[in-house]
Amino acid sequence: MKLTVVSLVIYTTIFAVLINGYDCKIVQFIFGDSLSDVGNNNYLSKSIARASLPWYGIDFGNGLPNGRFSNGRTVADIVGDAMGLPRPPAFLDPSLNEDVILENGLNYASGGGGILNETGSYFIQRLCLYKQIELYQGTQDLIRGKIGNKEADKFFQEARYVVALGSNDFINNYLMPVYRDSWIYSDETFVPYLTQTLREQLTLLHRLGARQVMVFGLGPMGCIPLQRVLSSSGGCQEKTNKLAQMFNTQTSKLVTELSTSLPNAEFRFGDAYDVVNDVIINPNNYGFSNSDSPCCSLGKIRPALTCIPASTLCKDRRKYVFWDEYHPSDKANELIANEMIKKLGFKHINQTDNAAPSPGPAVAPSSDGN
Numbered sequence: 001m002k003l004t005v006v007s008l009v010i011y012t013t014i015f016a017v018l019i020n021g022y023d024c025k026i027v028q029f030i031f032g033d034s035l036s037d038v039g040n041n042n043y044l045s046k047s048i049a050r051a052s053l054p055w056y057g058i059d060f061g062n063g064l065p066n067g068r069f070s071n072g073r074t075v076a077d078i079v080g081d082a083m084g085l086p087r088p089p090a091f092l093d094p095s096l097n098e099d100v101i102l103e104n105g106l107n108y109a110s111g112g113g114g115i116l117n118e119t120g121s122y123f124i125q126r127l128c129l130y131k132q133i134e135l136y137q138g139t140q141d142l143i144r145g146k147i148g149n150k151e152a153d154k155f156f157q158e159a160r161y162v163v164a165l166g167s168n169d170f171i172n173n174y175l176m177p178v179y180r181d182s183w184i185y186s187d188e189t190f191v192p193y194l195t196q197t198l199r200e201q202l203t204l205l206h207r208l209g210a211r212q213v214m215v216f217g218l219g220p221m222g223c224i225p226l227q228r229v230l231s232s233s234g235g236c237q238e239k240t241n242k243l244a245q246m247f248n249t250q251t252s253k254l255v256t257e258l259s260t261s262l263p264n265a266e267f268r269f270g271d272a273y274d275v276v277n278d279v280i281i282n283p284n285n286y287g288f289s290n291s292d293s294p295c296c297s298l299g300k301i302r303p304a305l306t307c308i309p310a311s312t313l314c315k316d317r318r319k320y321v322f323w324d325e326y327h328p329s330d331k332a333n334e335l336i337a338n339e340m341i342k343k344l345g346f347k348h349i350n351q352t353d354n355a356a357p358s359p360g361p362a363v364a365p366s367s368d369g370n
């Protein structure tokens, strides 16, 4: 009896595949910087922005470094989990093939990368957004060769996209006097230059088939530990925060405008600026005890650019907003992601294909952190 039901399900499924052709899953393609990198920079042998040493990843899976610039999950991990989507592997992972991409999507995010090509050049190797989109075009060619143009068009149009860059364009470009952009632009001209470049990039992604795109805004980046050590008081850099807010306002407008002007585009913008700002001012209200220094720290010798094996860790990693000089902790990422989910308004995706009977309640996505 049980066997009959099982074979019925199998026959129905096979039948559905025969009718609909290749039955593609909904997956994600992620474009970003170190806040979303899941290992690409570890394969860039010359990059000096890598999360390849302890204590990165200490609260994720087996606890070994996995390329994430955090102790645990990224914001994109948590948002994707909430939508019921698989976590896409790093594009540069040499074990990838078409089947893995069709099942899981891809993540092109790279530590040090920016919206602008020139951002982060001091990291020597990183993938800027234009380069990431170029690599995505290569992925499209690969998938078209495997499943044909018609199915590939559907696969890429149904996929979800994350575009999460911008902080390096300020922190590792405009705000550093070693970069040319810091001499030739002002606050009033640099932010429009950034958003105009982003407009071209989002329009290009749409032309390539992206329809459902989530654009992440910036947090109060003047409050990252690395910015605080710039002032003798140790306070937040208000100029830097103001730039983040200008970027968010202009990018939000841009995304709304593209969403109405481009055919079938469902582009959404989400940021967690206000919540994170409040967490930084009132950490205790959110269960944190520290919001101004990194959990992984070299103490007085700060700022070491990254968390290194010689660093000491804070006692309770769930109570620190920042993991290292730049990046939030797993717990802070969870808070940021929940705010994004509220603002972006995308729903949980039911991956069971319509022809097959429902297999019962979906298993809750596991959180590798905590």
Ligand SMILES: *[C@@H]1O[C@H](CO)[C@@H](O)[C@H](O)[C@H]1NC(C)=O
Pocket (backbone or CB within 6 Å): 117, 130, 131, 134
């Ligand atoms: C940025 O880089 C891409 C390739 O990665 C290139 O095609 C493009 O022309 C560059 N744009 C500018 C303004 O330099």
